[in-house]
Amino acid sequence: MRRFLMMIAVIVLAACGSDGQDGENEWSFCDAEPVCPEQTFEIPMESSCPQGSECTEVSECGQTILCKEEIIETCDGMPGCPVGEVEYQSEADCPAEVTCTKAEMCGNSVWCAEPAVCDGPEPECPEGAHQVASSADCPQGDVNCYESEESICGQTVWCWDENLDCGECPEGATQVASESDCPADTSCYAVGNCTFPIWCWEPAEMCDGMPVCPEETTQVEECPEGEEPFCFEESLCGTTIYCLAESS
Numbered sequence: 268m269r270r271f272l273m274m275i276a277v278i279v280l281a282a283c284g285s286d287g288q289d290g291e292n293e294w295s296f297c298d299a300e301p302v303c304p305e306q307t308f309e310i311p312m313e314s315s316c317p318q319g320s321e322c323t324e325v326s327e328c329g330q331t332i333l334c335k336e337e338i339i340e341t342c343d344g345m346p347g348c349p350v351g352e353v354e355y356q357s358e359a360d361c362p363a364e365v366t367c368t369k370a371e372m373c374g375n376s377v378w379c380a381e382p383a384v385c386d387g388p389e390p391e392c393p394e395g396a397h398q399v400a401s402s403a404d405c406p407q408g409d410v411n412c413y414e415s416e417e418s419i420c421g422q423t424v425w426c427w428d429e430n431l432d433c434g435e436c437p438e439g440a441t442q443v444a445s446e447s448d449c450p451a452d453t454s455c456y457a458v459g460n461c462t463f464p465i466w467c468w469e470p471a472e473m474c475d476g477m478p479v480c481p482e483e484t485t486q487v488e489e490c491p492e493g494e495e496p497f498c499f500e501e502s503l504c505g506t507t508i509y510c511l512a513e514s515s
Contacts, residue, residue: 274473301327303334310335311358333354346372348379355380390415392426402444412444434459436467437476437503443468464499478503480510487511 303309303325312333316322321336325335348354350371355378361367392398392415398407405412414426417473425444436442436458442465448466449455456478457464478501480486487509490498497512 297328299327301325301330301332303332306337307334308337342373344372345375346377347369348377351381352379353382354378367395390422390424392424393428396426396428399427402424402448407445413464414445430495434465434481436465440467440469442466456507457500458503476503478506478508480508483513485513 304323307323308321309332311329314333316335320338323334325332325334340501342382353365355361355367358367358369358378361378361380362383362386365383367378367380370379402412402414402425405425406505410427410429412425415424415426443449444466446455446457449466452471453468454471455466455468457466459465480501487498490500490509490511499510501508501510
């Protein structure tokens, strides 16, 4: 009986020794370290996961770390100017007479300034002409409708008069109030010897004429300084000449 008990003890000890060796060898060939996944970072294990955040335990080779999600802040706001100020897209767009300040947000910027104060004279129509709100308000028929010269405040007014000596567009051409009213891809030119010319347009392929100075004027290379309106441009089919009124 004693011998039988000794044999059982030997078997138990051998089994324990084998299990212990396996436990020691379980990680003997594992040297990797746990790494937090993308968009997460490691925080101390003893730290509690902050409220509103997600934390994950990552284990490798018997080691465990705690990983917290990385909150990537996004900014998609656009800056704006204070109420009452004018917004400009760049500093170069700011008028010379105002002081602009830069407003920034999320890498975007605009320039802001108080409205320009202009106390210069308002534009007026020439003597004998009638002032209207726009070219559409000019009367229909044989009238000269034109935009006044800009004042120092950048304002303009529309004028019309019954001066029928300003000339007219040639046959096949269409008269408009200003050069900006000519359609794109057309031949746009001025006629007449008035202070404000008459603008005409016609399809480019139909225009093959040359400008000619009116009677009692002489064609010159360029207008002498200070001779306006007695020296003016005469244009036709994309060609421009200068005409000087003959002295009486």
